[in-house]
Amino acid sequence: MPRYAFKVEYDGGPFAGWQAQASQPSVQGTIEAALARLDPGFAAGARIAAAGRTDAGVHATGQVAHADLARPWDPFRLTEALNWHLGPAPVAILAAAEVPGDFHARFSARGRRYLFRLLARRAPSVLERGLVWQVRHPLDAGAMREGAAHLVGRHDFTTFRSTMCQARSPLKTLDRIEITEHPVPHGTEYRFHLAAPSFLHNQVRSIVGTLERVGAGAWPPGRVADALAARDRAACGPVCPPQGLYLVGVDYPGDPFAAISGGAPIRAGSPS
Incomplete structure (x- = not known):
């Protein structure tokens, strides 16, 4: 077959x-x-x-x-x-x-890439309803980037995973967190780009929810490092809602769709 x-x-x-x-x-x-x-x-x-x-x-x-x-x-x-x-x-x-x-x-798969879209403005989101998480207060992107830097690398992410997570280990390597700003009418959309070989259940939403608290001024950036070190789910910030989260890409040793995209062809080999 x-x-x-x-x-x-x-x-x-x-x-x-x-x-x-x-x-x-x-x-x-x-x-x-x-x-x-x-x-x-x-x-x-x-x-x-x-x-x-x-x-x-x-x-x-x-x-x-x-x-x-x-x-x-x-x-x-x-x-x-x-x-x-x-x-x-x-x-x-x-x-x-x-x-x-x-x-x-x-x-x-050797890697997964996620995007989270966070809209900060007071007026309701009409055209993007169900596609972004909206907050009504301004956010400090610099503070969020400072907090996010503590999470890059290989860590025990117990704090940032669901209690229902079925992964054998909380140890994960987060390759990248990039936060970009995009002006929208009367507000700003913040896009969180995360890449890792794999993610724990609710890891991205836990991270973004925590960084939003930093951007809002409720947490100092250093508290992200403290939360990570606590290895305790109770130390996590709020878990943000799902509607802003997108799985945007999966990486393989070769591109399965190379003939269409022009990338390198996929190589046969036993899954690991």
Whole structure:
């Protein structure tokens, strides 16, 4: 059975998350239902795997998933047909590519990139409702950058992970946190760009919620270092809501979509 990788974009608002659930809509279940209509050999109960199991309300512009289909497909035709069967759900297949049989969307990944959008202005967000987290007070980007610097590198992130996190270890390496400012009418949008080999459950939302407190002046930047060192969930700032969070990219040893994007081709090899 040929294996295909998919680059997926979705609005997480209507879904209970990526992972299929018996009684609630999910991104995974929506794509699986479309695949079953498209390819009769995609058996009932067959599963697709994703690089990241995003929570309810979290969006994606660069999620990657893979599935085994019953017959070969031209990648362009597969993309077009899947998008037809997905309509009108807020899910789009941006690209499809045939990949080696040992490619795994989750276990072959070497890095994940997230974006969090935080809007600071008093007037309600009309056009971006459900797509950003809005606060009504101004924020100090310099203070947030100073606080964020304490989190870059390899640390025990117990403070910044959910108590329901199932990861074996709280040790993670955060490669990058970049905070950029973007003027909007009567306010500013702050974009938090985070990159790591992998993330703990609620790690990004815990970090951004804590840095917002720094930007608002409620926390001094050094308190972020103290919270990290505490290794105690109670030392974390508020966990921000999901609607500003986007999975924007997944990195592999080679680009599964190289033929489309012009990147380096993916190399076969056992997932690690």
